[in-house]
Amino acid sequence: MATLKMQNVTKQFGRNVIAVRDFNLEVKEQEFLVLLGPSGCGKTTAMRMVAGLEEVTTGKIFIGDRDVTDLPPRKRNVSMIFQNYAVWPHMTVYDNIAFALKLKNLPAEEIDRKVKEAAGLAKIEMLLDRLPAQLSGGQQQRVAVSRAIAVNPDIFLMDEPLSNLDAKLRVSMRTELKAIHEKAGSTTVFVTHDQSEAMSMADRIVIMKDGEVIQVGSPDDVYHRSRSIFVADFIGTPPTNFMEVDVRKEGEGIHLVNSHLNLLLEPALAKHLNTYSKDKIILGVRPENMLLVSEDEAALSASCLVSEPQGSHQVVAIQLDDSIIKVIAPASPTILPGTAVHMSFKQETLRFFDPDTTLAIND
Amino acid sequence: MTAASPAKRFRDLGSKAVPYLLILPVVVYYFLFWLRPVLKTLIDSFRTAAGGFTFQNYIMVFTDPNFMPALRNTAIIVVFSVSLEFIAALFLALLINRKFFGSSLFLFVAMIPMALPAVAVGAMWLTGLTAHGWMNSLLYYLNIIAESHKIYWLTGSEWKLLALIIVVDAWQVIPSVMIILLAGLQNIPEETIEAGYVFGGDYLTVLRKITVPLLGPTIQTAVILRLISAIQIWLIIVLLVGFSRMPVLVERIVYYHEEVPGLDISFQMASGYTIIVSLIVSTAALLYLRASGAFGSKKEAAR
Ligand SMILES: Nc1ncnc2c1ncn2[C@@H]1O[C@H](COP(=O)(O)OP(=O)(O)OP(=O)(O)O)[C@@H](O)[C@H]1O
Numbered sequence: 001m002a003t004l005k006m007q008n009v010t011k012q013f014g015r016n017v018i019a020v021r022d023f024n025l026e027v028k029e030q031e032f033l034v035l036l037g038p039s040g041c042g043k044t045t046a047m048r049m050v051a052g053l054e055e056v057t058t059g060k061i062f063i064g065d066r067d068v069t070d071l072p073p074r075k076r077n078v079s080m081i082f083q084n085y086a087v088w089p090h091m092t093v094y095d096n097i098a099f100a101l102k103l104k105n106l107p108a109e110e111i112d113r114k115v116k117e118a119a120g121l122a123k124i125e126m127l128l129d130r131l132p133a134q135l136s137g138g139q140q141q142r143v144a145v146s147r148a149i150a151v152n153p154d155i156f157l158m159d160e161p162l163s164n165l166d167a168k169l170r171v172s173m174r175t176e177l178k179a180i181h182e183k184a185g186s187t188t189v190f191v192t193h194d195q196s197e198a199m200s201m202a203d204r205i206v207i208m209k210d211g212e213v214i215q216v217g218s219p220d221d222v223y224h225r226s227r228s229i230f231v232a233d234f235i236g237t238p239p240t241n242f243m244e245v246d247v248r249k250e251g252e253g254i255h256l257v258n259s260h261l262n263l264l265l266e267p268a269l270a271k272h273l274n275t276y277s278k279d280k281i282i283l284g285v286r287p288e289n290m291l292l293v294s295e296d297e298a299a300l301s302a303s304c305l306v307s308e309p310q311g312s313h314q315v316v317a318i319q320l321d322d323s324i325i326k327v328i329a330p331a332s333p334t335i336l337p338g339t340a341v342h343m344s345f346k347q348e349t350l351r352f353f354d355p356d357t358t359l360a361i362n363d
Numbered sequence: 364m365t366a367a368s369p370a371k372r373f374r375d376l377g378s379k380a381v382p383y384l385l386i387l388p389v390v391v392y393y394f395l396f397w398l399r400p401v402l403k404t405l406i407d408s409f410r411t412a413a414g415g416f417t418f419q420n421y422i423m424v425f426t427d428p429n430f431m432p433a434l435r436n437t438a439i440i441v442v443f444s445v446s447l448e449f450i451a452a453l454f455l456a457l458l459i460n461r462k463f464f465g466s467s468l469f470l471f472v473a474m475i476p477m478a479l480p481a482v483a484v485g486a487m488w489l490t491g492l493t494a495h496g497w498m499n500s501l502l503y504y505l506n507i508i509a510e511s512h513k514i515y516w517l518t519g520s521e522w523k524l525l526a527l528i529i530v531v532d533a534w535q536v537i538p539s540v541m542i543i544l545l546a547g548l549q550n551i552p553e554e555t556i557e558a559g560y561v562f563g564g565d566y567l568t569v570l571r572k573i574t575v576p577l578l579g580p581t582i583q584t585a586v587i588l589r590l591i592s593a594i595q596i597w598l599i600i601v602l603l604v605g606f607s608r609m610p611v612l613v614e615r616i617v618y619y620h621e622e623v624p625g626l627d628i629s630f631q632m633a634s635g636y637t638i639i640v641s642l643i644v645s646t647a648a649l650l651y652l653r654a655s656g657a658f659g660s661k662k663e664a665a666r
């Protein structure tokens with residue numbers, strides 16, 4: 001086990017593709033870190049540079065206190081789970097797992113013990129004699145996991161390891177991978193573009209966009225204290241609702257106003273806007289932080305467009321001018337399309353964003 | 364029900380016959396243009412000039428003083444040219460597969476010999492290998508040999524000629540072997556190879572334990588094709604040194620068929636040689652396929 005540090009790492013392909021830009025990251029011992037971002041944002045590239053499969057253009061990479069920037073992959077002591085498993089089709093499961101151990105010239109009994117131990121963790125002891133072609137996708141994934149555990153790596157890299165599995169298996173493998181991580185205690189970097197996967201597995205999440213780190217933090221941090229409109233929109237299903245509002249200072253109080261809304265801010269929140277000089281902000285509010293209330297308590301009223309029952313709750317879509325906001329409401333009573341909906345906010349959860357920089361104002 | 368059933372039976376019969384009808388043209392084609400000539404050659408090889416049955420043709424073939432040398436030369440050419448071509452082609456394919464700057468131009472240049480017909484290749488090397496040919500001129504201009512030390516490529520020991528023939532043949536066919544191997548290499552998913560590096564392999568280990576085994580079926584195809592065509596080398600030999608100087612099996616067929624029509628059983632002897640060569644080709648192919656594990660179960664093949 002070891003820490004991983006990436007210092008000002010940049011990767012450029014050809015003349016004008018910059019896949020990763022001035023990337024700084026520290027992964028703690030035994031941490032489960034998730035790289036999250038939309039397709040093409042450079043997650044895979046960042047991970048491949050750690051593995052040594054891609055050279056850095058500039059910057060340094062440290063594993064523990066070893067500078068591995070110029071080492072070939074085999075000298076880095078990392079292991080990797082690839083998106084398409086990349087198990088070797090001409091070797092049995094046993095030989096797949098034993099490959100790296102044999103190259104280390106370990107004694108046969110030790111190899112045997114480690115292979116069985118790793119296979120046990122991923123629950124494939126009974127498949128050791130099979131060839132990959134005789135396994136299901138999920139089982140091949142377990143082989144890839146065993147192969148990666150068996151070498152006892154400093155860093156464990158996983159590039160969207162669950163994306164080829166069906167929805168149900170994906171969720172149960174999530175739990176298992178997390179459990180394996182708890183047992184093996186390996187420092188892990190996990191890449192995904194699925195935010196719910198990231199939320200459920202990560203100790204910390206790194207949110208990337210266009211090759212740059214946008215925010216690093218615990219799942220709670222990135223969810224409740226999103227640093228920019230991009231993060232607030234990317235994390236959460238349904239995502240954060242955004243409304244452009246005017247900031248009106250009237251006497252001591254601050255009101256947020258648009259054609260549907262008139263909200264007097266509580267002092268704890270209002271103080272964040274004291275030094276704010278522009279007259280507009282983007283208000284961000286999570287769907288579960290909007291409450292359905294009676295008409296006279298309402299800060300915002302509009303009519304229901306459609307309601308999606310989800311069993312435990314319902315998602316109510318509401319038309320506001322040309323945008324739609326979504327609200328999570330209790331499962332009953334069912335809200336019918338066309339009925340008036342009156343809402344207020346849990347004020348302490350509101351996020352204010354600067355419309356020009358898109359960054360959060362209240363941090 | 365009684366009215367429906369004959370119609371139904373007819374329909375069933377019709378649908379059963381459809382597959383056979385569809386492959387009928389191929390069957391007819393094979394019968395007319397493939398099986399018939401094979402059978403005719405087989406029969407001719409057991410015939411006297413007058414048309415009776417005889418083993419004499421085969422006895423003549425086996426007692427032909429050139430038969431054993433032809434067999435030996437063919438075997439040597441096959442063993443050395445197939446290995447040489449395979450190794451060189453694999454090396455080139457691995458090189459080109461790395462997609463370095465200019466690799467597609469390199470690929471194009473490397474493929475040129477493939478585009479030349481064997482006769483042109485023979486003529487080209489013949490003009491090159493005579494005492495005043497371009498090979499000696501080249502070596503002279505490169506200051507490797509002096510003017511008075513011309514190399515007489517086409518004279519001298521049989522071994523020298525054999526080596527020369529193997530090299531000239533390799534020059535022409537390496538590109539085609541390389542193309543097959545390159546196609547195979549490009550079919551191996553990149554992640555499979557990269558996993559080899561991540562899990563502790565250096566270049567040679569990954570090549571030996573992952574790339575080459577995964578290339579297995581492709582290598583089998585390439586080698587079997589080369590094996591068969593190496594047994595059939597003759598034109599280049601005849602163009603370079605003429606008939607009977609460096610006898611090989613197929614050259615014998617052509618020799619009896621084309622060069623000694625005066626002999627009244629030359630045609631039958633050519634048929635005899637043809638049958639023997641066919642047997643050797645099939646046996647060699649079978650032996651190779653068995654040795655390389657193509658007949659085993661998938662599991663055995665993988666080991
Ligand atoms: N070998 C390459 N040559 C040129 N450009 C590349 C190469 N590999 C990646 N890129 C570019 O770098 C950027 C980042 O790619 P990367 O594969 O890291 O994205 P990603 O975040 O993993 O996306 P996804 O979620 O779709 O896997 C993309 O714009 C991609 O087109």
Ligand SMILES: [Mg+2]
Binds near residue numbers: 043044045159
């Ligand atoms: Mg990727």
